[in-house]
Amino acid sequence: MILEVKVTLLGEERPVWRRLRIDDGMTFYEFHKILQVAFGWTESHLHNFDVRRSGGRTERTLIEMEETEDFFLTMDESVSEQEAIVGDWLIQPKDRALYVYDFGDYWEHEIVVEKVYPEKEGIQTPYCVKAMRTPPEEDSRWQVNDTERLNNTDMMNEINTYFEKGIESYFERLNHTYSGDALFETENDPESLTELMQAMKKLDQAAPWTYLDDDQIFAIDYGHSLYFASVMGSAGIEKGIALYEGRDGWFSIKAMLSGDADYLQYNQRGMLATFNDRTELEDEDYRLIKESGIGFRGKKKWPSFLSFHPGYYPWFLDVDEYAVLTDLIEEILTVTEKVKNGLNIVHPFNSGVIYLKVAGDWVEDEDRGVQVAEIERMYAKHAPVLNMILPDEMDKLKQYPKSDQHLSLGCLYSREAVQTAHGKRPFYPMNVFVYDHQTKQLNHIATYAEGYKPLLIQSALWDALKKKGALPQQLTVATKDWHYLKPILDELPVKVKKVERMKEMEGLDWL
DSSP states (O other), X not given: OEEEEEEEETTOSSOEEEEEEEETTSBHHHHHHHHHHHHTOOSOSOEEEEEEEETTEEEEEEEEOGGGGGTSOOOTTOEETTTOBHHHHOOSTTOEEEEEEOTTTOXXXXXXXXXXXOOOTTOOSSEEEEEESOOOOTTOTTSOOOOOOOOHHHHHXXXXXXXXXXXXXXXXXXXXXXXXXXXXXXXXXXXXXXXXXXXXXXXXXXXXXXTOOTTOOEEEEOSSSEEEEEEEOTTSSOOEEEEEEHHHHXXXXXXXXXXXXXXXXXXXXXXXXXXXXXXXXXXXXXXHHHHHTOOOOSTTOEEEEEEEOTTBOOBOOOHHHHHHHHHHHHHHHHHHHHHHTTOOOOOHHHHSEEEEEESSGGXXXXXXXXXXXXXXXXXXXXXXXXXXXXXHHHHHHHTSOBOOOEEEEEEEEOSSOBOSSTTSOOBOOEEEEEEETTTTEEEEEEEEOSOOHHHHHHHHHHHHHHHHTSBOSEEEEEHHHHHHHHHHHTTSOOEEEEESOOGGGTTOOOO
């Protein structure tokens, strides 16, 4: 049998994943080799597999390298990856396992079976069906993932080239010197750009704003994330679509409806595609249109785009977003046809129900209404966050004397964005303040430039405690920051209080 699996690298702010087609008759050792190629790892560290669901039943079996059994205590049910056959464990859709590479950096890859079908002549295995986003560099867990973003199509083609030549050709090329990003060449993606402009043409012709108001928000299940779509233009002012991604996107919609401008400025995640007059376009928008080779004429017919990421100034789309936005436009066109044929999409916050469109034609029957309360419950839970403070630094922190202090820790973005180089996306620096409840003093601790938000907030706590030189008896933190700080605070003998509003810092206009 052939398995189609989605493998997602956990812990990344922007999901890095691969959709792979594999033969279920291979061993887990052979599967390990495939995953090394797919994610650009260098086979420089130990690894294992942890089967979590098999044959539709909850499972917990560790599949290990033979050599690790001599060095580590293992689970009673541990088996050798040289002997374990993938198809004996991953049997049907939704079966899953965890692949861990490098027990120091602890890169976790979630493997989920999406499809199972018979072998057919001419179907290549292994094969990369889709590659999304650039993997981080080897040995970079405690650093901000600033690996240069590479073209998804080029990565997929490069992976498949190694699969066709034979996996060992990949390891021969490594020669023990390459890191993940060095295996792929970087270049623009004119094909994805052209496809996006063609999709915008179709969107303009379909005119979904004729059938949908901007408050008829619906969800699109795009596999790794939910997108919440709002069609603009029913009032005849600005025509286009707004797409809000995942948890940040959901709370962006709520902030928009409640008028919370601060949240929208600093925390919004998603994409905006609108139609404008030629004279309203930025130079970069016009350049992209010309490069695509797709012609646009007329009033309010010229497409422009914006990308929103928490902590960053609204900017132009990156290559990854070209492909995602193109796919999502197709889903919006499908929903528009359904509305024309009688589908009634209601205001989710008035009705308590949001319409969910599952991306892809093969899952048409899964489209349904979802309770808003279910989405709220889902986003009330955060994905796990690692403690990113180095172990020796944590050991020092635990040795600090205890005090009777009550401190409040607040993280606020600067009002003005900073651009460090021409053409680079501007960011909002993050400022850290500590309020001492005994002395009634508010002190500015540090200012951080751009980076991975959990790392910034954890660094803020570390710097604040280091400057105080002691552990407080009680620490008050904002609920929005608590999740990022929990891995550190769980290891410290400090009483923690979570609050929705940091009253001591309200009205603070930090420039």
